Amino acid sequence: MTSDSADRVWIYDTTLRDGAQREGLSLSIEDKLRIARRLDQLGVPFIEGGWPGANPKDVQFFWQLKEQPLTHAEMVAFCYTRRPGKKAATDPMLQPILAAGTRWVTIVGKSWDLHVIEGLQTTLDENLEMIRDTIAYLRTQDRRVIYDAEHWFDGYKYNPDYALKTLKTAIAAGAEWITFCDTNGGTLPHEISQVVQTVLKQLEPLSALNSQALPQFGIHTHNDSELAVANAIAAVQSGVRMVQGTINGYGERCGNANLCSVIPNLQLKLGYACIQSEALAKLTKLSRYVSEIANLAPDDHAPFVGLSAFAHKGGLHVSAVERNPITYEHLQPDLIGNSRRIVISDQAGLSNVLAKARSLGIDLNRQDPTCRQILKHLKDLESEGYQFESAEASFELLMREALGQRSLPFEIKGFQVHYDRVPDGETLTAKSLATVNLAVNGQDILEAAEGNGPVSALDAALRKALTNFYPEIETFYLTDYKVRILDGAAGTSAKTRVLIESSNGSQRWTTVGVSSNILEASYHAVVEGLEYGLMLQAKALVLS
Structure with a gap:
């Protein structure tokens, strides 16, 4: 794959591998498949799916993609160079890479002499041979290779001659892309620019010497200095034409370059072509979709795609x-x-x-x-302690009530919540029971339900009472529950603010309740959450 324009920047997404290394993030095979297909729909050219052979999940993932291939993107398998003292053709580590069946393979090699000697515990010459042998072998197997120069900037900083030799070796072996990696995330933008520009000039004579075009170059940055996006942009402005990153910046430690910021900065502010304009308009939905799949709360203050960004x-x-x-x-x-x-x-x-x-x-x-x-x-x-900045659903209900436009779908007449600790073998198990008394369309309803806590029991009882009248409530669920003590000096009599976020699978809304009784505050937020969800459903029916 070659660039057809000097202004084209190839996006390489590594959410499914590098992003999945984020602490607390775990993706199932189905999760990875769903994300891969959404990235494919966005028009991302390269999607790194994982390391086949490193775990059964990645083997199964690539196998399923062979059964149902992506439409546009190139799926990429990832692996390190062969191990010291072995031959690539006989190293069992590389066989699952070939079995994955991808046209492109990303191979990571050591650029920093410190890592070669202390990490791999081998010689500098052997590391060069590992790079050459691995890439050359993959080329004989009809694979196209992206070479990730791991710890590139640190390696070049401490031993530029050796670091440069690793790149020349990868180029001579047939790598079509060379990626400069700021693996520790400690390099500053001006250093990125200086090193990239210097190295590209140093490599130019290779093209004349070998009568062949140089490979294209990419950048892979980490966010340990809060500069991953800035560093990626600096590298592009210095001549690279591929950016590796992740959706929402997920990744190990402090994360990777956030493609949700990289893409609009490059495309809308600097004029580079990354994805189609109509696809760019889907970026916010993609960001939130991936966060939902990853079971991580979306960052409301994320640039460009955050709920509070505008x-x-x-x-x-x-x-x-x-x-x-x-x-x-x-x-x-x-x-x-x-x-x-x-x-x-x-x-x-x-x-x-x-x-x-x-x-x-x-x-x-x-x-x-x-x-x-x-x-x-x-x-x-x-x-009094209410906060509508984060509870816009409650504010809309307040506004419609003032305008006489709030029609109550049900009326709460009262509720009770019981909390008991009952024997369960040798331990005591906590149980909560809520009873609600309400009226719907003039009909009185008394219902009870258990939950793993008083708020859970109250929510369950309300749903149980209302579902017969409003079946759509079955699609509503609580996605977040926040409690804040507003005047801690008052001790157990302190006023409490409860924020509850609800969802119907496609929309999110937040409601608020305030009271010196945490159950009453929760009750107000839960009830308004159900009411607002029903109002959204009614609006949707009118529009359809």
């Missing part, structure tokens, strides 16, 4: 953005599939309320007294 809170900011978005936005959020949000808080002005109403499809007149009533009610509630 959120405006201060009244003056909102007023300015309403007139001209570029006053406080560095690009149009819809270009990467995100959207502008007007945040409601005690710092809000009338502009926030009006803008928020418009975003909800409510046309409010600035002169309408209801606007100021809503604003006053908002600030009164926030002074």
